[in-house]
Amino acid sequence: MAETQGPPIDVGQLLGRFRDDAALVARLYVEDDAFRHACEDLLLARATLIRLEERQEQRQPASIAEYRQLAAELESEIAAAIQRAKQAS
Numbered sequence: 001m002a003e004t005q006g007p008p009i010d011v012g013q014l015l016g017r018f019r020d021d022a023a024l025v026a027r028l029y030v031e032d033d034a035f036r037h038a039c040e041d042l043l044l045a046r047a048t049l050i051r052l053e054e055r056q057e058q059r060q061p062a063s064i065a066e067y068r069q070l071a072a073e074l075e076s077e078i079a080a081a082i083q084r085a086k087q088a089s
Helices: 011-017 019-031 033-054 061-088
Strands: none
Touching (some): 011 033, 019 061, 033 061
16 A cells, blocks of 8 residues: 655655654654654644734634644653653653
8 A cells, every 4th residue: 555645755754853863853753653744744744833823814823723733742741752762862
């Protein structure tokens, strides 16, 4: 069964955010499906947040707050996974 392809993910954004742990993030991104999905979700949430914030004529404060919260939670989840990986090595 072929896997469907979503929009391209800019992993460079992710590596830039976790610059001090870029090599570990790159390894986890390749090796750990749950980590990769959390990263992809974070990048998509941030992209959606940017689009919502740029729509001056159709401000959606509830949606903006929801995506800010989602991005923060995903970033915390990713940071925790990085810390666990560091402790395991």
